[in-house]
Amino acid sequence: MNGTLKRAAIACLVMFGLLMANVNYLGAVKADDYRNDSRNKRAFFARYSVDRGWITADDGKTTLAKTVDTKSEFRFEREYPDGKMYAHVLGFFAPESSRGIEAAAGKYLDGSHPDLLVRRAIDFISNEPPKGASVDLTLVSRAQKVAYDQLRASGKRGAIVAMNPKTGAVQVMVSLPTYDPNTLALPNKGKVADAYNKLDADEQHPLLNRATERTYPPGSTFKVVTAAEFLEDDPSRGPETMVAAPQVLDLPQTTVGLPNYGGAACGGGQVTLRYALERSCNTPFAKFGMELGWDKMREQAAKFGMGEPVPFTLPVAKSDIGPEEELAALAQLSIGQRNNQMTPLQMLLVAAGIANGGTVMKPYLINKVVGPDGGVLDEASPDELSEAVSADVADKLKQMMVSVVQAGTATSAQIPGVSVAGKTGTAEAGDAPAPHAWFIGFAPADDPEVAVCVFIESGSAGNEATGGHTAAPIAREVLQAVLQSK
Amino acid sequence: MTATPGVEVAPVPMTAKRRGAQLFMLAFAIVIVMGAYASVGLGINGQIPAGMLTYGLGLGGLMLAAYLVLARFAPWADPLLLPLVTLVNGIGLVMIYRIEQTGQGGASATNQLMWTALGVVMFSATLIVLKDHRALQRLTYTLGFVGLGLLVLPLVPFIGKEINGARIWIGIGGFSIQPSEFAKLALVVFFAGYLVAKRDVLALAGRRLLFIDLPRARDLGPVLITWGFSLAVLILQKDLGSSLLLFGTFIVMLYVATQRTSWVLIGVLLFLGGAILAGQIFDHVAARFEVFLNPESPELYDRELGGSYQLMQGLFALGSGGILGTGLGEGHPKEIPLSFSDFIFAATGEELGLTGLMALLMVYALIVERGLRTAIAARDPFSKLLAGGLSFILAWQVFIIVGGVTNLIPLTGLVTPFMSAGGSALLANWILIALLVRMSDAARRPPPQAIQDEGLTQVFQR
Numbered sequence: 036m037n038g039t040l041k042r043a044a045i046a047c048l049v050m051f052g053l054l055m056a057n058v059n060y061l062g063a064v065k066a067d068d069y070r071n072d073s074r075n076k077r078a079f080f081a082r083y084s085v086d087r088g089w090i091t092a093d094d095g096k097t098t099l100a101k102t103v104d105t106k107s108e109f110r111f112e113r114e115y116p117d118g119k120m121y122a123h124v125l126g127f128f129a130p131e132s133s134r135g136i137e138a139a140a141g142k143y144l145d146g147s148h149p150d151l152l153v154r155r156a157i158d159f160i161s162n163e164p165p166k167g168a169s170v171d172l173t174l175v176s177r178a179q180k181v182a183y184d185q186l187r188a189s190g191k192r193g194a195i196v197a198m199n200p201k202t203g204a205v206q207v208m209v210s211l212p213t214y215d216p217n218t219l220a221l222p223n224k225g226k227v228a229d230a231y232n233k234l235d236a237d238e239q240h241p242l243l244n245r246a247t248e249r250t251y252p253p254g255s256t257f258k259v260v261t262a263a264e265f266l267e268d269d270p271s272r273g274p275e276t277m278v279a280a281p282q283v284l285d286l287p288q289t290t291v292g293l294p295n296y297g298g299a300a301c302g303g304g305q306v307t308l309r310y311a312l313e314r315s316c317n318t319p320f321a322k323f324g325m326e327l328g329w330d331k332m333r334e335q336a337a338k339f340g341m342g343e344p345v346p347f348t349l350p351v352a353k354s355d356i357g358p359e360e361e362l363a364a365l366a367q368l369s370i371g372q373r374n375n376q377m378t379p380l381q382m383l384l385v386a387a388g389i390a391n392g393g394t395v396m397k398p399y400l401i402n403k404v405v406g407p408d409g410g411v412l413d414e415a416s417p418d419e420l421s422e423a424v425s426a427d428v429a430d431k432l433k434q435m436m437v438s439v440v441q442a443g444t445a446t447s448a449q450i451p452g453v454s455v456a457g458k459t460g461t462a463e464a465g466d467a468p469a470p471h472a473w474f475i476g477f478a479p480a481d482d483p484e485v486a487v488c489v490f491i492e493s494g495s496a497g498n499e500a501t502g503g504h505t506a507a508p509i510a511r512e513v514l515q516a517v518l519q520s521k
Numbered sequence: 522m523t524a525t526p527g528v529e530v531a532p533v534p535m536t537a538k539r540r541g542a543q544l545f546m547l548a549f550a551i552v553i554v555m556g557a558y559a560s561v562g563l564g565i566n567g568q569i570p571a572g573m574l575t576y577g578l579g580l581g582g583l584m585l586a587a588y589l590v591l592a593r594f595a596p597w598a599d600p601l602l603l604p605l606v607t608l609v610n611g612i613g614l615v616m617i618y619r620i621e622q623t624g625q626g627g628a629s630a631t632n633q634l635m636w637t638a639l640g641v642v643m644f645s646a647t648l649i650v651l652k653d654h655r656a657l658q659r660l661t662y663t664l665g666f667v668g669l670g671l672l673v674l675p676l677v678p679f680i681g682k683e684i685n686g687a688r689i690w691i692g693i694g695g696f697s698i699q700p701s702e703f704a705k706l707a708l709v710v711f712f713a714g715y716l717v718a719k720r721d722v723l724a725l726a727g728r729r730l731l732f733i734d735l736p737r738a739r740d741l742g743p744v745l746i747t748w749g750f751s752l753a754v755l756i757l758q759k760d761l762g763s764s765l766l767l768f769g770t771f772i773v774m775l776y777v778a779t780q781r782t783s784w785v786l787i788g789v790l791l792f793l794g795g796a797i798l799a800g801q802i803f804d805h806v807a808a809r810f811e812v813f814l815n816p817e818s819p820e821l822y823d824r825e826l827g828g829s830y831q832l833m834q835g836l837f838a839l840g841s842g843g844i845l846g847t848g849l850g851e852g853h854p855k856e857i858p859l860s861f862s863d864f865i866f867a868a869t870g871e872e873l874g875l876t877g878l879m880a881l882l883m884v885y886a887l888i889v890e891r892g893l894r895t896a897i898a899a900r901d902p903f904s905k906l907l908a909g910g911l912s913f914i915l916a917w918q919v920f921i922i923v924g925g926v927t928n929l930i931p932l933t934g935l936v937t938p939f940m941s942a943g944g945s946a947l948l949a950n951w952i953l954i955a956l957l958v959r960m961s962d963a964a965r966r967p968p969p970q971a972i973q974d975e976g977l978t979q980v981f982q983r
Contacts, residue, residue, distance in 0.1 A: 047916040051886040062875025069840020
């Protein structure tokens with residue numbers, strides 16, 4: 036029987052050989068397929084096994100996003116204490132995606148950044164859950180709250196952004212309507228998908244960060260850019276230069292003219308540049324645009340950062356003055372209409388550039404990144420984005436913008452004891468009956484610490500909304516809040 | 522004892538007992554298991570579990586007792602069998618402990634340790650009571666009836682219980698017992714005794730077809746009867762695994778006994794016939810095959826009954842474990858339904874990786890190899906056939922369940938020997954090992970040496 040027993044032994048050997056070959060095939064060849072199969076919940080579990088770094092503001096004193104150890108299957112859950120107020124900045128950490136700072140600084144937060152490699156190795160060996168680095172934002176929580184409350188109080192839609200013009204550190208970023216990121220951070224794919232789909236289908240677009248992700252016609256706030264090129268074009272021009280300001284400007288090749296706001300007259304038809312900006316007369320600036328030509332307008336716009344998406348911590352839509360068309364179009368884009376489309380962040384950079392003597396600083400949100408052991412891994416270093424105008428022209432523009440607040444359309448932005456510079460905008464929003472209301476400005480004018488852009492979306496503040504009445508008072512509160520929190 | 526005419530006695534070289542080596546390897550196995558316990562605790566919450574000493578020392582004490590019984594009652598036994606089985610049993614305990622920590626219902630490490638203790642008692646009792654395994658040969662037909670009786674017991678009303686769709690349990694007191702595990706042992710003994718008696722007849726050649734000598738038609742009886750019983754198990758109890766296990770083992774034992782390849786061919790044909798027939802008649806058999814061919818199909822994955830969900834969860838676990846595994850306590854065995862019983866191999870694969878699975882398969886292969894070596898070294902046909910049959914049924918069972926879980930073959934539920942939670946299987950398998958140990962003791966015991974070299978009267982010392 037030994038012969039057949041040996042053959043039976045060979046059969047056993049073959050069986051074990053097959054099992055071993057198959058286990059190797061599964062564990063080495065097919066492993067990636069199985070690991071990445073969407074029905075395999077393990078990737079999903081792994082997402083919650085990291086002690087994700089916190090997100091803070093005010094130099095670490097205010098917690099915006101924290102990680103809670105639930106000791107359950109999904110061990111570390113994400114919570115946003117003031118979720119709605121910071122939703123568009125923080126974004127969310129959802130089961131299958133992330134957005135905002137959660138995405139932008141994701142590698143730091145989940146500890147997968149190369150700078151955290153050593154730390155991860157230590158955690159791996161000591162069998163600790165991997166720990167991410169904390170991210171401190173440049174936001175000023177007090178001002179953020181003021182901006183959020185101001186915008187929310189009257190049920191308005193829109194965005195407020197503020198930054199330090201000297202560094203580019205963003206101090207406020209609010210977008211409304213907003214959403215609660217806590218509902219999207221649950222470790223439950225089904226619930227999150229439902230919540231997301233509901234938000235996504237909402238026609239008010241609460242998921243949209245209006246400060247950076249969408250462009251709107253900037254209206255009269257753009258006159259600052261037109262004025263900048265007008266002054267740059269001839270150094271002898273200044274605030275007191277007399278300019279033609281007809282009641283209606285004839286547009287070449289069309290039968291319609293371009294009137295001032297509400298068809299009003301602008302002084303006596305010949306006014307100073309300062310007066311034209313104070314009153315926000317349309318005709319002089321439309322005329323400048325046509326005289327300067329599309330190329331020069333385009334060049335000046337580009338110096339403020341337009342034509343390319345502004346480099347920023349979060350995704351930004353491209354702001355642009357539009358393509359080269361007939362002269363009539365050029366006249367309209369010079370006063371911020373037609374195809375002229377700007378993000379509120381871009382208009383903030385216009386104000387900030389003027390505030391900073393013509394130099395536009397690159398905006399940023401991350402102040403510093405602190406490792407799990409307390410060591411600073413990365414710290415913001417302010418960087419120039421562009422040289423928008425000469426220091427001389429910046430000074431002239433500043434003087435005129437101060438006048439706008441003192442005696443022009445933006446008197447409601449005045450702060451007692453502080454000189455504020457600003458410019459309002461009231462832009463036709465396509466066929467909608469109600470206009471968009473804008474305000475850009477900075478304070479204190481002589482040594483600016485904060486630049487702001489307030490944007491109120493068409494229809495959310497009534498048909499009579501104007502930059503001066505609707506946006507400027509909010510801007511005042513925000514400017515004041517930032518200045519007071521210094 | 523003198524050499525009986527007709528039975529060849531090969532000259533056996535003097536074997537060493539190697540008891541010291543066995544004790545050392547036993548200690549080594551216990552150390553590995555205790556290390557694994559500690560690793561589970563560290564993996565789950567960074568602490569060495571409080572139960573480590575209880576479980577570790579408990580298992581260590583049990584195995585020491587088993588060792589002492591073995592050293593006393595089967596001193597020449599194979600030194601590897603007990604340490605190898607201890608290792609697999611211990612790893613199984615650790616995995617069940619680990620799965621219990623996830624809160625999956627049905628996994629209880631304390632119960633499993635209790636059953637292991639009972640298993641060791643059965644092991645010891647078998648060694649103590651059964652001084653000579655050839656005594657079993659006299660019980661051939663009794664055991665045959667006992668085996669069949671145990672097999673049909675779950676079908677008896679009131680006693681039988683249906684769990685997870687298979688009617689293979691009986692309820693006694695608060696316990697569920699799976700009699701087929703014991704039936705398996707009794708039937709292998711029966712097959713061995715029966716085949717030794719009838720092998721000369723069964724080996725007679727009938728008609729020659731192509732290159733194969735077919736057996737005589739009238740000798741087909743036993744094969745057909747076993748086939749019929751296997752089909753009955755499959756049909757009445759919906760137990761695909763046991764059906765395949767018994768039939769396959771019978772065919773191999775028949776082949777070993779008669780040395781006729783034609784029996785294997787007949788067996789394979791009968792199996793294919795039975796499988797196709799069952800596939801045609803029963804949806805659950807067809808479903809298994811469908812799942813085997815295309816487990817990843819979303820439609821099968823989502824199918825509530827007879828779908829591929831469990832299989833895929835096992836494969837996901839294996840894939841996620843990859844080469845080195847996640848480490849004990851760091852995987853997600855809870856995702857796999859029945860991860861503590863049928864799918865314990867997949868759960869182990871996630872945490873120990875393919876490296877750990879290779880080691881486990883190697884240990885199983887070594888146990889089988891030691892058993893087959895015993896069969897070859899055994900001195901009488903009954904022992905050869907019994908040792909060969911018991912070794913093969915162990916290998917065959919590992920192949921059926923591990924192959925099923927890894928989708929090498931269609932999945933049929935069976936217990937992973939010594940690892941899966943379940944008392945009946947543990948007890949039966951410990952008895953199986955005791956029988957192998959008993960036979961290896963007999964096989965390795967040096968033949969009687971003549972102390973006097975002269976004269977007609979010879980005195981032997983055993």
